[in-house]
Amino acid sequence: EIVLTQSPGTLSLSPGETATLSCRASQDVSSSYLAWYQQKAGQAPRLLLYGASSRATGIPDRFSGSGSGTDFTLTISRLEPEDFAVYYCHQYRTSPQTFGQGTKVEIK
């Protein structure tokens, strides 16, 4: 099973700042099989990026992703108030598919 480890656990930032979130995999997941989700309290996750860097429908361009192999990054530029949430990475290269433990982006 591929283990995904996200860092940091919590990121405290102000609106307008840039958030940089990391996801590290225990094995190569390629760049084609890594996704990122946003989850707000009491809501279902929402797909942000797939294939490491392709934005899902309706996702603003302040969300961007990069990486390949075992190291991936989600960058949120110019944080908006609605961006404060928990973010998860997800690998779908091998079964069982797995998720990271999440990074909480909170208002400083």
Added chain:
Amino acid sequence: QVQHVQSGAEVKQPGASVNVSCQASGYTFTSYAVHWVRQAPGQRLEWMGWISIANDKRKYSDKFQGRLTMTRDISARTVYMELSSLRSEDTAVYYCARGGGGLWGWGQGTRVTVSS
């Protein structure tokens, strides 16, 4: 847009089974697989498996082998997830979503509580 609407919350006794439904809209239902993911309190998201709508093929996580069954009704655009022999550790919110490069259009979640 891709959407899924799930059935309502359930409370079950240990040893019982639960059946959760997931109705899809906004895409060609037979062109994709539908996945199930659960989230226990304070835990990370946990992938359970998928069912291919077109050919009824299924892939389950080994963790749930023998207890998990996914079925689909093409005419109703609905997928069902049945988990049997429930135990307290199965208390979680269960989600369905469409596959195809990441998981799209998550349902609102169905809270399943296992308690005596």
